[in-house]
Amino acid sequence: MDVDPSKILIRYNVQKEKAQTPEELAAEQYPKTEPAKSVYRAIFEGEEDDVVEGLKKAIDAGANAIKLIDDMLMPGMKVVTDLYDEGIIFLPNVMMSADAMLAGIEFCKEKSGSAPTPKGxxxxxxxxxxxxxxxxxxxxxxxxxxxxxxxxxxxxxxxxxxxxxxxxxxxxxxxxxxxxxxxxxxxxxxxxxxxxxxxxxxxxxxxxxxxxxxxxxxxxxxxxxxxxxxxxxxxxxxxxxxxxxxxxxxxxx
Amino acid sequence: MTVKRYTEMAYTKADDMLFGNAKYPVKTKLGLEVGAGYVTAEVNYAPRPDTGQSKEKLVSEYRRLTTDIMARAVQIGFPSISLETEHVQQMTNNPTWGGEIAHVQKTIIEEYNEEYGIKCALRHTPGDIREERDYLALIGPKYDLLMESFEAVADGGADFLSIETMGGKEVLDYAILRNDMPGLIYSIGCLGSIDMTMIWQDIAKIAQKKGVIPAGDTDCSQANTAMFIAGGLLDKNLAHTLAIIARTISAARTLCGYEAGAKGPGKDCGYENTIVKSIAGVPIAQEGKSATCAHADVMGNLTMQCCDLWSNESVEYHGEFGGTSVQCWAQTLSMDAALMNVALNTGNGKLLRDMMMLSDRYRDPQGYILAYDNAWKVGNAIAKNGNDLYLRAKAAAAETVNLLNASKAEGKLQMSRFETNALADAEKAINALTDETDKFMSDMLAKYKSEIAVFKPEENYKF
Structure with a gap:
């Protein structure tokens, strides 16, 4: 005995899936310039080492380390949390991205010797x-x-x-x-x-x-x-x- | 107790598995046989929050709800009933509380048994209290207190002893939020199994000494965590393909209880129980559509396919239009059981089983794998590697991936891109795993010791 499942249930998650992949949707939000683009991508991919690498390049090019938190790390993370809020990516992606972002914040704090002002x-x-x-x-x-x-x-x-x-x-x-x-x-x-x-x-x-x-x-x-x-x-x-x-x-x- | 690993299947073919029937039924002193040709409702309940303040309040709460359940069971004419008391922490931390509540409940149940002949059972499930505030404390004073609790509830009159052990949870909580497949195998399949093997030998000893039944465990703390995080179809917290891999690994873990002396019925929230039954032949409790008072999942009918006790998981004791909550759920569960028993008595058991299974088989990857035919295949993969805790957990995960990949050709189980991608990542991770148990164990030990501050392997697993 078997059944045609389409007669008894609907896999709404399959039906509702967007045509674009999460990677493509995230990339649309990345800045055009380097190293910001690489930092955003590294946060999305949860690659801590690549986040720090990108930050190093920015600091070497004269960026203020503590300012990079607001200019690069937080907006990079927002790309991830927005996609999660929209139901496009999964929680483990957010967790891994958050780990990468936090590693970036620690690096910026070490480099600047000061702490960022949190939102609350x-x-x-x-x-x-x-x-x-x-x-x-x-x-x-x-x-x-x-x-x-x-x-x-x-x-x-x-x-x-x-x-x-x-x-x-x-x-x-x-x-x-x-x-x-x-x-x-x-x-x-x-x-x-x-x-x-x-x-x-x-x-x-x-x-x-x-x-x-x-x-x-x-x-x-x-x-x-x-x-x-x-x-x-x-x-x-x-x-x-x-x-x-x-x-x-x-x-x- | 000696530990005997399962290396063969209790059922030679999946089609032999059916609700109300187990290879090795168990029987209580009040005449209830579980797995001996009929299904019985198992009612589960929780006291109202403010009753935890004192022993007197709790005893009174359990006296009321037990009386309510028994009264409803005879009013509607049900031939059998089982009650499960999952302890609130006060009842386990103070063994005399749990013991007194078991005694009060059993006295009421015995009165109904004597007056009406209704077949009954009382299950007590002490809480796994083996924790300090920041760490698991699986071995030590809390372990001893837990064993005291088992002794007390057995003395009080519990027929079935159960627990939901938490070994490995400190690693699982970390791994599950990071799509970490080796971490799932290590936490559930290795650490959980090591802990279960230890504790169930002692629970079985207590049960033997007291003349009661060491029933079984469930991977509630890990596989159900995965299932609940995975949530419904539109939730985005965990791919359902990963949740089902966590589940099948948990079958290799829950099996350890029976290898160390447990006899069944397995605990209701062990959705891995169909797999376990295929290997060990023990009777099982299950929950599904009649547990929506406690949680939502995607397998409401399917889980009835091979159940021997049919449970509502848990409901807070309070009033409803139709009586108290425990009365309403006792009746709902017992009506479900009556339908299954009609099917068994009219030769339609397998027909009903297949109808219930098919209603959820293609709803989700979890239902697809837990459908009894696929569950049997996972069980077979575990049994073939039965002597090695790591390899059998890995085999369960690999077989799950194989079955889900094979389903694509049939086309009936639709998977989203997320689920398919997560499955592909899991497959890659599983294929990269070593076949050498010692190497896996030492690699994982080093990795999680460095990554998880609350992981205390020496203290908790005697490494």
């Missing part, structure tokens, strides 16, 4: 009692790829520690991930403790068992259904949007 600071953590951290790893990588400074508190982070970090770091946003229903309860505690301290910072929560209904039960919570929502949310905060506007945008259910 985000504190990331996994809920107390929960050690499942791959979601947080993805969130942190996407935020860094978008130019944000990430204070990564790791996994199984006690409520006290999150609150203390928020007080010390004064982030523009907090992220919390949890896989289990019993551990996500810590998010509510963090919310209450921050409000007691008079801190009103957007707290993006997501992960396995976390849902919008639960996140809506505490004031600072904004539900992040996808990891990719983290940089989008940070961008909105940077653009001056408040808690209610974030909820309007990301609470889709």
């Amino acid at each position: 600071k985000v504190v990331c953590h996994v809920a107390e009692g929960d050690v499942h951290d791959i979601g947080k790893t993805i969130v942190a990588a996407l935020l860094r790829a978008a130019g944000y400074e990430v204070v990564d508190l790791g996994r199984d982070v006690p409520v006290d520690e999150v609150v203390a970090a928020v007080k010390a770091e004064k982030p523009m946003m907090i992220t919390g991930t949890a896989l289990m229903t019993t551990t996500m309860y810590a998010f509510k505690e963090i919310n209450d403790r921050l409000l007691e301290a008079g801190i009103k910072v957007p707290f993006q929560c997501g992960g396995g068992a976390v849902n919008q209904d639960f996140v809506e039960t505490y004031e600072l919570g904004v539900y992040g259904e996808e990891a990719a929502h983290a940089p989008q949310m940070a961008d909105m905060i940077l653009a001056g949007k408040g808690l209610e506007q974030l909820k309007d945008n990301f609470h889709m259910h």
Whole structure:
């Protein structure tokens, strides 16, 4: 017995695929001049050594090392994250590109002896009692790829520690991930403790068992259904949007 | 317990595999036989978040939900039911909590068994607590505490002992986000297998001492991570061709439990279980369309093809229009089981199996490979290399690539360019792998020790 699958299902991913390859689409976004073009391509391909090689050439030609972060590395990475947001490339490509870009940033910092100004600071953590951290790893990588400074508190982070970090770091946003229903309860505690301290910072929560209904039960919570929502949310905060506007945008259910 | 690697298939041909039937059924003290000619629902549940605050609240929660499930099962006339309690961490970290909850649940189940004759089982699945905040801590005090938990739930009345072990996850989490094929083979096929071989010998010893059944494991922490990251058809987080390679490698790993003394039924979320069943002949639990309360995947009907217990994976205990959530899902699962049992009793079992399999076979590369005929072929590749953990994991990956490449001629499984490219990259990586196990192990050890700060091979795998 067999079946004609076209009668019972549709592979929408095959149907929707663009005619152009991701490589071709990325190349359309590269600058015309060298070594910028090579740096962009090396970021897209996740080739750390080639990124550094291109940066060396730029610095040798007189470029300011720290300025190269904003002029070459961040826009090169944006080509990658835009293609990911459009559903054209896969997450592992972004991860490898982010690794290459971060290697480039480290190189520029070494060369200049100074640090770049990040777009903003985000504190990331996994809920107390929960050690499942791959979601947080993805969130942190996407935020860094978008130019944000990430204070990564790791996994199984006690409520006290999150609150203390928020007080010390004064982030523009907090992220919390949890896989289990019993551990996500810590998010509510963090919310209450921050409000007691008079801190009103957007707290993006997501992960396995976390849902919008639960996140809506505490004031600072904004539900992040996808990891990719983290940089989008940070961008909105940077653009001056408040808690209610974030909820309007990301609470889709 | 001695470890005996599988080098032959339990089933000589794929067509002999069928739901409700296993080569080696198991039987509980309350009369439930799993794999002995019928399918039974296995209901899975999670307590409401705020009940984790104290033992009393948790015990009360499990008392209520167990009573609810049993009451619904007899109200609708189901002949058998299995309950699975996956521990929240408090229950494993405090073995007396898990033990008391098992006792409370078993007492209720026994009362229903005595009054109505309903055949029952209780599975307890302690959480794999072998972690420190920053590192896996697979060996040491946490291991001892975990074994105490198994002893406590067995004393409390659990019929089946299970766990979802996490060996290798520290490397998998790194490798899966980098399309790293050798990393998948190393983390799942080697590290996961080493850990499972160790822990299942001890779980089997406890089960033997307590007169209960060492059931089985699942590669939830790795292959399901890959499956969930891969997501739906339009998600772009991981190529589904890579997710299915992670899955077939995980069959070589999950098999280790049975090699070290487990008897089945395998855990519900082990989507690798059809492959495992083809090799070991053990009964298996599976989840699919009736687990949409817990997650979405692309194999809702197909996974019923060879199941012996049919599960909903997990649902939070709360009210629904039709009763409590556990009652609704107990009924849904049991109705699915009733349909499968009708098919078995009217000689239509294989017809229904093939209909369920075909509904998802071409939906996705994952369904294509887990369809029982292809699953059997992957199992055969594993068994042929059964004595070597690395080579059998590599063989599972290679056979998966071969089957997907061969599907192109038939043209029924459509793959996107992304999936095809990822498959081609995986094939290249697999072809470049050494056939020398020692060399692979030492190369990977050096690579990941330098690249992954949280990888502690000496402490966790006794290297």
